[in-house]
Amino acid sequence: MKFFVDTADVKEIKELAGLGLVDGVTTNPSLILKSGGNIAEVTKQICDIVDGPVSAEVVATEYKEMMREAKILAKIADNVCIKVPLTLDGLKACRDIRSDGRDVNVTLCFSANQALLAAKAGATFISPFVGRIDDTGSDGMELIAEIKQIYDNYDFDTEILVASVRTVNHVKQAALIGADVVTAPPATLRALVSHPLTDKGLAAFLADWAKTGQKIG
Ligand code: E4P
Numbered sequence: 001m002k003f004f005v006d007t008a009d010v011k012e013i014k015e016l017a018g019l020g021l022v023d024g025v026t027t028n029p030s031l032i033l034k035s036g037g038n039i040a041e042v043t044k045q046i047c048d049i050v051d052g053p054v055s056a057e058v059v060a061t062e063y064k065e066m067m068r069e070a071k072i073l074a075k076i077a078d079n080v081c082i083k084v085p086l087t088l089d090g091l092k093a094c095r096d097i098r099s100d101g102r103d104v105n106v107t108l109c110f111s112a113n114q115a116l117l118a119a120k121a122g123a124t125f126i127s128p129f130v131g132r133i134d135d136t137g138s139d140g141m142e143l144i145a146e147i148k149q150i151y152d153n154y155d156f157d158t159e160i161l162v163a164s165v166r167t168v169n170h171v172k173q174a175a176l177i178g179a180d181v182v183t184a185p186p187a188t189l190r191a192l193v194s195h196p197l198t199d200k201g202l203a204a205f206l207a208d209w210a211k212t213g214q215k216i217g
Pocket of ligand 1: 107129165
């Protein structure tokens with residue numbers, strides 16, 4: 001399973017990449033706003049750190065303008081993955097951007113039928129937003145399981161990129177279902193390592209070690 005980090009914070013990306021936790025990055029207009037930077041400059045800085053796909057989102061809602069924006073974003077670096085919304089114009093743009101050989105992430109997916117359409121449009125990634133579905137009282141992970149079954153039924157190549165991840169449990173469930181990728185905020189990726197028994201066990205080992213009076217080397 002690949003780990004993408006869902007942020008446009010370059011400092012965070014650098015730190016997590018140093019820990020070997022970053023296979024790719026996802027950004028969106030809200031994350032660019034939060035970063036306080038210019039989309040082209042921030043995306044370039046991220047692409048200089050990360051070799052894997054770096055999603056940068058078009059903001060046009062109409063096909064022609066989406067294609068124009070996609071061309072501009074694609075010029076930033078070879079690993080820019082163009083993010084388009086799950087609309088009819090977005091799916092048309094997806095098909096054409098893919099035929100130019102560029103990766104596409106179809107975002108804002110909230111149903112299995114939407115995911116089916118994205119796969120038929122040749123999307124590299126489909127991004128179902130599990131956290132936002134949970135917020136409505138439904139179970140976001142049920143959607144991941146449905147998409148997994150549909151993609152397996154028809155051998156679609158589109159990778160399931162679990163997005164809007166809010167908890168470490170989302171990551172575990174996504175892995176159990178067999179999703180290809182999770183994109184998670186930096187704090188959630190860091191939290192994956194935490195377990196109170198690890199902390200307790202380490203403290204006990206260190207206390208006993210101190211009592212031996214020994215040193216290694
Ligand atoms: C994914 O590509 C999106 O940027 C992201 O996961 C959205 O998450 P949110 O629902 O926490 O804003």
